[in-house]
Amino acid sequence: MSTSFSNLSELVTAVKAATDAILTTEPKEVKRIRTGGLPVGTNNQYFTTWDFVNGMIRDHSTCTWYSLLNTFEDERFSLDQCCALVHRFDYTFSNFLRYSGFQEMAVLAAALTKHLPTAKTREEAVKAVRTFLAYLNRLAAWLFHYFPWNIGKHLTYSYTTASIPTPADPDLSRRVHVADGRKVRLTWQPLGICVVATLATKENPELCEDVLRELPFSIIQDHAVVSGESMYAWAPVVSTAPVHVKERQCDAPVGRIRYSQATGNKIIVQYGRVTEDIETPILGEILLQYRDRLGEVGSAVWKSTFETKQIILLTIETVD
Known part of the structure; x- marks a missing residue:
């Protein structure tokens, strides 16, 4: 150069x-x-x-x-x-x-x-x-x-997984319902697992438009190291769009898709229990009939991030 x-x-x-x-x-x-x-x-x-x-x-x-x-x-x-x-x-x-x-x-x-x-x-x-x-x-x-990150296995606390304290108890009354919007397909390779999601095009239209404008793309999928059963990937997007709807992570359902502009423009998929009570912009949610596939993805991504370093690629594309 x-x-x-x-x-x-x-x-x-x-x-x-x-x-x-x-x-x-x-x-x-x-x-x-x-x-x-x-x-x-x-x-x-x-x-x-x-x-x-x-x-x-x-x-x-x-x-x-x-x-x-x-x-x-x-x-x-x-x-x-x-x-x-x-x-x-x-x-x-x-x-x-x-x-x-x-x-x-x-x-x-x-x-x-x-x-x-x-x-x-x-x-x-x-x-x-x-x-x-x-x-x-x-x-x-x-x-x-x-x-x-596997160094962390030498620095563990004494709580069992089920008894880990959280900053705040989940409050399902605060859970956001995402209206039906533009559909996207998420595919994890080499896992061969594919799901369909609806974007929060009514709740956060400008944010969704920033992402849609760049589709399709493939990015490295990694696992959260602090918040719990959540996966994220740095998107090839830089968004400063206004955000209208956020949700505490601990209140969100399995299948929630978030977008974190302020921590690197990451697309985040929740597949289980999350302990953070920080509010994060909502990007969408994986359709109910596909959510039972997320546990397998989460387990494989956890192993990749903490042990093997195998590259797992997440491809996101629009659904016609």
Whole structure:
């Protein structure tokens, strides 16, 4: 990749190409750090560097660049004000990540800092920020997938699964009913399991439209590591759409599909008990007649995320 770009448009094209190249192919930087190919880490160990990088890229996308995108879209701030924030919030992250092997990302971040002030319109600047955020989200997805979450089996609490306390008791009266809307098909390969879902096109029309616009796509399916029996996948979508309807995760039914804009633009499928009481935007729900297939998917995805690292791809496409 070139380390210099003549203008913002050329840079955006390069970022988009870099993102497309790692949609379903592991980035070389991720493979290098997870296999010990990067000599960064005290006393010849690299777990700490891997741990730092995993957390920093996640936070860089969800906290830094997603917040910057919202700021660039907010016309209360001038473009000059927005551009002034980029170096201030990006550099600490991108500079350490450069040292930790993510040199392509650091080159793109530095170029974006340089060229954003040349944007002729707010739309041009927003497009550039949005494109870079999509690239960061893809790096975060790969790092999450290959992180050694099985280390957690050595750090377990004494509760049985049935007696795990929750922040709040489920309240089924708060459960949202999703009206019949646009249908999509979700297929997990190589599991060969397919389900049909209805999207919340009446409840969250703008959010659904953002997703529908990008279909079809295939993304890596991973398992939640905190909230319970839930699966998520980073979508090749960057949505800042208004959200009208949310639901506490602990109140949701099996088959609920959520969408988390603020944590990387993840599509989330619930297949069992979830302990989080955090409200999350509703994207839809899997039709009742297909929900008995989700336990098998969840079990396979749990094994992939925590043990084997087998790639399970979720393909989402519209149903005619």
